[in-house]
Amino acid sequence: MPEPLIRAALPSDDDALSRLDHDTWSSLHAVTPRQEPPFEPFFDARHRPRDYLMAEIDGRTAGYLRLVPPTPLACNAHVRQIQGLAVYEWARGQGVARRLLRAAMERARGEGAVRMTLRVLGHNKPARALYESEGFVVEGVLPGEFFLDRRYVDDVLMGRSLDV
16 A cells, blocks of 8 residues: 555545544544534534645545644643544554654644644543554543443543654
8 A cells, every 4th residue: 555645634625524534433532423424514613624634545535633722822822732533444554643643743843832732532542552652641531531332431631742
């Protein structure tokens, strides 16, 4: 398989990202119900194309990552937060998520950020392992924050410095 191409999302990616969100939905990472067709628009006032990086393999959408400031506060402008990462099953194991993460860190540095944070469900061991391998550390845990699949699941807060 060829290397994934990472690029900024465009408004025309709306349908592809809606389908990706639907097709990759899992209680391993989602706290909202699965959206069923017909899909609502993927992009809206809070979810703008410029907030997303997309991965493509051979011209096919393979994954995305959402990267945004965690708050609108000036005193928090040095931080970027990952608020979504999804990769199609067929594209897993090819470095797509890792490439998206690294591209997000580069974009954040380019925007002047010096820190990156994210939240991940405690039972999502594959995602946690990936984040840890890219330098993220657990900075807090909200025990039993979500009730998913008839059990309580921790919300794990992770972060890392963007200093090289």
